[in-house]
Amino acid sequence: MRPVLIFGASRGVGLALARLLRDQSIPVTAMLRSPVASAELESMGAHVVCGDAFSCDDVARAFASHDPVCGVVSTLGGRRADGRYVDDEGNINVIDQATAHGVGRFVFVTSIGCGEMAPFRSERAIAAFGAAVDAKTRAEEHLRSVIPEATIIRPGGLRSDPATGRGILTSDPQMHGFINREDVAQLAARAFFDPATRGRSFAAVDSDTARSDNSVAPFDLRPWSENLVSPAI
Numbered sequence: 001m002r003p004v005l006i007f008g009a010s011r012g013v014g015l016a017l018a019r020l021l022r023d024q025s026i027p028v029t030a031m032l033r034s035p036v037a038s039a040e041l042e043s044m045g046a047h048v049v050c051g052d053a054f055s056c057d058d059v060a061r062a063f064a065s066h067d068p069v070c071g072v073v074s075t076l077g078g079r080r081a082d083g084r085y086v087d088d089e090g091n092i093n094v095i096d097q098a099t100a101h102g103v104g105r106f107v108f109v110t111s112i113g114c115g116e117m118a119p120f121r122s123e124r125a126i127a128a129f130g131a132a133v134d135a136k137t138r139a140e141e142h143l144r145s146v147i148p149e150a151t152i153i154r155p156g157g158l159r160s161d162p163a164t165g166r167g168i169l170t171s172d173p174q175m176h177g178f179i180n181r182e183d184v185a186q187l188a189a190r191a192f193f194d195p196a197t198r199g200r201s202f203a204a205v206d207s208d209t210a211r212s213d214n215s216v217a218p219f220d221l222r223p224w225s226e227n228l229v230s231p232a233i
């Protein structure tokens, strides 16, 4: 199997995803801008490429290191000291390279509040992370325009506790809630191999924290075990 190329695997959701895939012997390549997580990723058997997502050349090198890859997952997020957001700029570099390399499978981890969820953001959320969420929305829109079959996963507030196994995906734009990073990684891994998620955008929350004016309707994701028997990519 060709590798899954992950951007954002130094920590959080991206690192948990790399661990999950490697536990199933799925090849992983990770682009990191600092070597801090290299040893941990390499000890799992992941291949590490150094690079900064703000640099088109670095991102192109990551794609060239294992051409072709079987797909891409980006969990990139954050703002540089000069105010530029990797949420849009870095992710758009990744999306453009994925397009240039003909990568069809792309799972993009953004945030609750992006896209059609924007009207349902609270004033507090807009004040706290509105600019980052808007930057992620710009990257989502770019992704949809060039890789329409990509899957977008928008987690609620992230926590670092162990997985509960109760993470859900839902297309309800009014959904709010929290979710553990390990659960987002599980959902992203399952969605990556589930063809029914192609072209769709989902909120991701733990079912125990799910809040909406609508009744909670989880998307019926294919079980992980089926993905391993017949990976649909």
Ligand SMILES: NC(=O)c1ccc[n+]([C@@H]2O[C@H](COP(=O)([O-])OP(=O)(O)OC[C@H]3O[C@@H](n4cnc5c(N)ncnc54)[C@H](OP(=O)(O)O)[C@@H]3O)[C@@H](O)[C@H]2O)c1
Pocket (backbone or CB within 6 Å): 007, 008, 009, 010, 011, 012, 013, 014, 031, 032, 033, 034, 051, 052, 053, 054, 075, 076, 077, 078, 086, 090, 109, 110, 111, 112, 154, 155, 156, 157, 158, 159, 181
């Ligand atoms: N915090 C929340 O409650 C919340 C809620 C919803 C969604 N989200 C979003 O969900 C995603 C996953 O969150 P998380 O907390 O697991 O991860 P995170 O801690 O936000 O990690 C972001 C990743 O992006 C990498 N990165 C940032 N700038 C980069 C650059 N210029 N070049 C290469 N890599 C770069 C970071 O690498 P370094 O280690 O080198 O910095 C890190 O691996 C993020 O996009 C986050 O914004 C967060």
